Amino acid sequence: MKTMKYSKKGILVVVSGFSGAGKGTLMNRLVSTYENYALSVSMTTRQPRPGEQNGREYFFSDVEAFEEKIQKDGLIEYASYCGNYYGTPKDYVISQLELGKDVILEIEIQGALKIKDTFKDALLLFVMPPSVDELYKRLIGRGTETEEVILKRLERAYEESEGIEKYDYIVINDDLDDCVQEMHQMIKIARNVPVRNIEFIENVRTELKGISKGE
Amino acid sequence: MKTMKYSKKGILVVVSGFSGAGKGTLMNRLVSTYENYALSVSMTTRQPRPGEQNGREYFFSDVEAFEEKIQKDGLIEYASYCGNYYGTPKDYVISQLELGKDVILEIEIQGALKIKDTFKDALLLFVMPPSVDELYKRLIGRGTETEEVILKRLERAYEESEGIEKYDYIVINDDLDDCVQEMHQMIKIARNVPVRNIEFIENVRTELKGISKGE
Numbered sequence: 001m002k003t004m005k006y007s008k009k010g011i012l013v014v015v016s017g018f019s020g021a022g023k024g025t026l027m028n029r030l031v032s033t034y035e036n037y038a039l040s041v042s043m044t045t046r047q048p049r050p051g052e053q054n055g056r057e058y059f060f061s062d063v064e065a066f067e068e069k070i071q072k073d074g075l076i077e078y079a080s081y082c083g084n085y086y087g088t089p090k091d092y093v094i095s096q097l098e099l100g101k102d103v104i105l106e107i108e109i110q111g112a113l114k115i116k117d118t119f120k121d122a123l124l125l126f127v128m129p130p131s132v133d134e135l136y137k138r139l140i141g142r143g144t145e146t147e148e149v150i151l152k153r154l155e156r157a158y159e160e161s162e163g164i165e166k167y168d169y170i171v172i173n174d175d176l177d178d179c180v181q182e183m184h185q186m187i188k189i190a191r192n193v194p195v196r197n198i199e200f201i202e203n204v205r206t207e208l209k210g211i212s213k214g215e
Numbered sequence: 216m217k218t219m220k221y222s223k224k225g226i227l228v229v230v231s232g233f234s235g236a237g238k239g240t241l242m243n244r245l246v247s248t249y250e251n252y253a254l255s256v257s258m259t260t261r262q263p264r265p266g267e268q269n270g271r272e273y274f275f276s277d278v279e280a281f282e283e284k285i286q287k288d289g290l291i292e293y294a295s296y297c298g299n300y301y302g303t304p305k306d307y308v309i310s311q312l313e314l315g316k317d318v319i320l321e322i323e324i325q326g327a328l329k330i331k332d333t334f335k336d337a338l339l340l341f342v343m344p345p346s347v348d349e350l351y352k353r354l355i356g357r358g359t360e361t362e363e364v365i366l367k368r369l370e371r372a373y374e375e376s377e378g379i380e381k382y383d384y385i386v387i388n389d390d391l392d393d394c395v396q397e398m399h400q401m402i403k404i405a406r407n408v409p410v411r412n413i414e415f416i417e418n419v420r421t422e423l424k425g426i427s428k429g430e
Binding site (some may be wrong): 132158 | 369
């Protein structure tokens with residue numbers, strides 16, 4: 001397989017973006033179109049909703065087990081929201097990366113930047129709408145939220161927009177197929193970044209040193 | 216055109232790599248395969264060799280004109296080598312970038328890093344052979360150089376290898392077509408980097424601020 005000459009380890013991909021920008025649809029399409037992806041499943045202490053399955057939407061946990069997970073450094077990141085914990089279990093992510101799978105996480109901006117502190121070579125993608133008008137239309141188009149909730153989301157979007165420069169790439173979500181392909185290319189090409197190929201580079205250095213000294 | 220939603224300005228692409236790694240072949244193939252590239256032509260004070268055309272291999276110049284170019288900050292970088300000046304004229308590069316062309320320069324490592332100081336958003340690619348054995352074979356295979364010259368090139372390759380981590384990507388040159396495609400993707404995707412889309416991002420911020428404040 002072609003990419004195998006580069007880093008064999010998978011890429012940790014963190015996807016953020018405004019509410020209504022279409023992150024979820026993009027990620028699902030990406031994962032169903034190509035074989036090299038694994039979607040990370042979050043752990044939460046909130047109650048399962050009807051139809052939700054343990055291990056599919058979330059790993060459901062009680063508070064005690066969740067806090068033990070925190071204690072044992074078993075989460076890549078976690079946050080508390082509306083009285084419930086949400087977090088990303090480390091073991092699943094690490095094992096998938098070791099298998100060479102590119103692991104996709106959807107996390108809001110603070111969590112994403114925290115991950116970058118720990119996983120220096122995580123790839124951070126920020127999904128944007130083609131315009132604010134379009135974002136507004138999409139939020140209204142859902143027909144499920146009050147004007148007040150929509151305004152809150154737009155305020156939140158403004159706050160999040162302050163951090164966009166810290167991401168590796170933006171993805172402007174106008175055409176789904178185009179964007180899925182773009183994201184796939186970003187992730188594929190990330191295997192060519194030097195920091196992910198240190199072993200190969202070091203081998204070349206050692207051999208060059210040997211050969212040029214006639215060893 | 217699809218990519219036009221991102222940065223309209225071209226990408227300045229700097230290609231370095233060991234002698235014998237195949238940079239020239241890759242770059243020529245890239246430029247002849249896709250339409251969005253312009254190869255930068257260097258300026259030099261050395262005499263034209265038979266068959267060389269002014270403006271194709273080099274812009275040929277006398278020392279006085281070259282030094283005036285230096286004085287007037289008209290070169291992106293320059294160096295003196297075997298008593299002759301070599302440099303990259305700034306006006307051609309800038310005008311091509313403004314036209315939306317991605318401009319490819321081949322420059323050795325010190326020059327490449329100097330360019331990154333001035334053009335923060337230049338994309339730096341380092342072409343590597345699949346192995347040192349392969350590099351050695353390619354250098355010998357040319358049949359034009361003495362063992363001594365080959366050893367000098369390998370020593371130089373070792374020195375250059377120290378800087379690989381400062382490049383954005385490595386390209387391991389085993390299969391020409393694969394590598395040309397990889398390079399093309401790296402350059403295409405570079406248009407999605409936030410720093411190259413500041414205007415779009417700022418517009419979104421301004422509009423979000425306006426809309427969320429009910430302006």
